Amino acid sequence: MKFLHLVYANILRKKMRFFLTIGSFGVALFLFGILVAIHNGFYQGIDAVEDNRLVVRNKTSLMVFLPYSYKAKIEAMEGVEYVIPSVWFAGVYQDRKNFFSQFAIETAGWVETYPEYAIDKDQWSAFENDRQGCMVGRALAEKFGWEIGDRIPLEGTIFPGAWEFNICGIFEGNKKNVDLNQMWIRYEYLAESIPFMKGQVGWYAVKAIHTDYVNGLISRIDGEFSNSPAETKTEPEKIWMLGFVKQMGNIKLILISVGGVVIFTLLLVTGSTMAMSVRERTSEWATLKTLGYGDTLVLGLVLGESFFYAIIGGAIGLGLACLFVSKGDPTGMMGGLFTLSPDNIFAGLTLTLITGFIAGVLPAISAMKLRIVDALRRV
């Protein structure tokens, strides 16, 4: 600790260099934070999905409905516990930029099929008893300041018209990464209100008794409806959700590539700064060694400077990223999962320390290996 002042004084000796280096770390870690939040937005909801759930949709396209009559046939199959008809509603709340997911669902078996949601029993009963009722996630309710009993107007897009729903309950997550930025409405209400929806569903969510049944069910369900007017495509819910992400491109590869380039550039910038800084002070390192500062201590002092840049810049960058992310997803595409968890922040700080170490280690070794007489002769 008594050498901290020396480290601090040295990194501040050239203010412009200090601010530029800190800025490099700050920008890089800010970008890291945003990239991680985007990654979370696309993938975290998928991680939370149970492995024993399947989605059955029309083989032609998700936009083509399936007959409601399939429900009973699927329910009758061995290994099936629940079958939930669902429809993508796609209403607009006040403005298109206020995007959030809305699903019309059948309530029977929903709570058992989706245990990742924490749902109050009384609120759920109210939802089951109100055909115009809806359930909203905690994040969504907080975002718009909604409370139970509020009446929410939505402008239909796929199902045109002005719709209104009563908030019967607000659900939470039973585990982290659960998307709480969505709204559930009653399938029955939609089917009754829109004549062409009668006897049609968007897709079926199927809960298998056990994951062991999953592969068998996929082939049995698709086999059952093959050569019918509405052939099905059945897949695990995780794969189904990944398909949506993949429609936008290989998001993971893009994020890793951008992040990698940024960190590599940061390494070059900081490494060059540290090398310059050490070389400029050759006579000072020689003086310290003459005074009795050992090789290890000199190594530690240079690494300390590198870590100082990393910690200050990284903390500023991650802090700004947290602030930015706390304002919500600016694109409206990722919903409530555009977040940074404490684990992500810890990973960011670890990354910044590793970068600081790599950037500082070669200049530190060169300072450590400096021969006093050679260095003093160079002055």
Place this chain on the structure above:
Amino acid sequence: MVSLNPSSADNAHISVRELHKIYKRGSESIDVLRGLNLNIQAGEFLAFMGPSGSGKTTLLNLIGGIDVPNSGTITVDGQRIDSLSSSALTRWRSRHVGFIFQMFNLIPVLNAFENVEMPLLLTRLNKAQRRKHVETALDLVGLADRMKHYPRQLSGGQEQRVAIARALVNDPSILLCDEPTGDLDRESANEIMGLIQRLSSEQNKTVLMVTHDPVAAKCADSVLHLEKGVLVEAIAQAQG
């Protein structure tokens, strides 16, 4: 009294025997010191003079433990320092030797107090004890009122006095001065030499000084001349 006779080494503070130092520059070998012998008593003030490349600074570096000889021995208070490991030599240096350089070599981002405190950071002294030692050292060189000044705010003579305080703060027995007045005007040089003389006589420090300045050399008890890596003459000078 300094002696060039190897047989009088028994009670010498510093004893140098058959010291050889060879530098290699590419394929060329340069014999900088060639079998040098020297005994120095505690509290002596020696000046080394000679042309550039005669081995004065190399001798100082070897005695100060910042370089190692190719052969020969250096004994300080009975301890062979030429055979110490690098880390042991570093520790020995921090306890026994104070260095004063021509260019002062102060850390520009630290003030006078912090510069003088640098060697003490390696000790087990607490903050209050370090403060006391630093204040004493700065008081000794007459800079107690300049503690918060940075090197850029001091004159050359004052900077060198801070460097002397830094060399003294650990209370070493040996002071090694490499052209301590080389970068100073005459008036400042005289002040610095007066101070070094006082340290030798009043605090019994063994002072070894390399200089090209005959006026500075006159302050020493003895002046030794080196040429091509050997001592050619020892002139004992009467004090005062």
